[in-house]
Each structure stands twice: as structure tokens, then as C-alpha cells.
Amino acid sequence: QFRKKRLRFGRSRIHEWGLFAMEPIAADEMVIEYVGQNIRQVVADMREKRYAQEGIGSSYLFRVDHDTIIDATKCGNLARFINHCCTPNCYAKVITIEAQKKIVIYSKQAIGVNEEITYDYKFP
Incomplete structure (x- = not known):
């Protein structure tokens, strides 16, 4: 069962705005759906x-x-604020729910509080 992660957007050192964890996120957890x-x-x-x-x-x-x-x-939603990184802490995955494809962002590694959420835009 997925529990919605507490996330916030704020100023990023990568590019203007970014998405940040407001709680620790373990490796291999669903972080947010790209809506x-x-x-x-x-x-x-x-x-x-x-x-x-x-x-x-x-x-x-x-x-x-x-x-x-x-x-x-x-x-x-807030997922649109996720910035690109060549060494990201997350990855994007297409999943199918009730015959509809969705993009979901998963953590590649443990992510700390206030750490920026990133993934490689060269997906997949």
C-alpha cells in the first residue's frame, strides 16, 4: 500500500524550482505520480x-x-518540479492501472529530509 509522501517545492540549486522531501524516503519506494x-x-x-x-x-x-x-x-501536480540530474536519486517508471498507463517516480536510494528529488530526463 502506498502512503503519500510529504513533499514540498522550493528554490533549487539545479534550476529555479525543485521538489524536496519533507520526510525520509527509503530506497525503492514510490515517491509521486507524474500527473x-x-x-x-x-x-x-x-x-x-x-x-x-x-x-x-x-x-x-x-x-x-x-x-x-x-x-x-x-x-x-508537484511532480512537474522534479529536476534532471545525471546522478539522480529517483527514476521514472510506466505502470498500468486499470488499462491506463501512468508515470510514477520511485526512489533509487534513501532520500533525506530536505533533499531534492531528481531523476534522469533521458527516460526510459
């Missing part, structure tokens, strides 16, 4: 152009599979 709108590639391409035209500096598009992308740019 947003499920869209197709053609829609993602249009949105990415529109976001650039609107001056939105960062978009939060995360590919689930060949056909599906999760867009957390305007509708998402």
Missing part, C-alpha cells in the same frame, strides 16, 4: 509551439509511450 493531461503527439507538438508563443519558459511534457504524452504544463 497531467494525456495527449497525443500531434497535440503535444501544437501545445509546445503555443507555449513558446505565449512566453511560457518551461513546458512539462513527459512521454508515456509512442502514442501518449502527459502534459503537466497547466494542469499537473
Whole structure:
């Protein structure tokens, strides 16, 4: 059974904002689901152009599979604040629940209080 982890976003030394643990997290635990709108590639391409035209500096598009992308740019959760790191403390994994694919972030190692949550954006 998954218990929601206590997390907060705050200023990051990596890139502007980041996501931080507010409690110790053991290795191999589910940390957070990456939540947003499920869209197709053609829609993602249009949105990415529109976001650039609107001056939105960062978009939060995360590919689930060949056909599906999760867009957390305007509708998402704290997971969108997770920064990239070449030596991350977490990893992303696609899981299927009731025939719907979801992206879940898991800890690779123990994570301490106030430690920034990171994963390698070159997923999978």
C-alpha cells in the first residue's frame, strides 16, 4: 500500500524550482505520480509551439509511450518540479492501472529530509 509522501517545492540549486522531501524516503519506494493531461503527439507538438508563443519558459511534457504524452504544463501536480540530474536519486517508471498507463517516480536510494528529488530526463 502506498502512503503519500510529504513533499514540498522550493528554490533549487539545479534550476529555479525543485521538489524536496519533507520526510525520509527509503530506497525503492514510490515517491509521486507524474500527473497531467494525456495527449497525443500531434497535440503535444501544437501545445509546445503555443507555449513558446505565449512566453511560457518551461513546458512539462513527459512521454508515456509512442502514442501518449502527459502534459503537466497547466494542469499537473508537484511532480512537474522534479529536476534532471545525471546522478539522480529517483527514476521514472510506466505502470498500468486499470488499462491506463501512468508515470510514477520511485526512489533509487534513501532520500533525506530536505533533499531534492531528481531523476534522469533521458527516460526510459
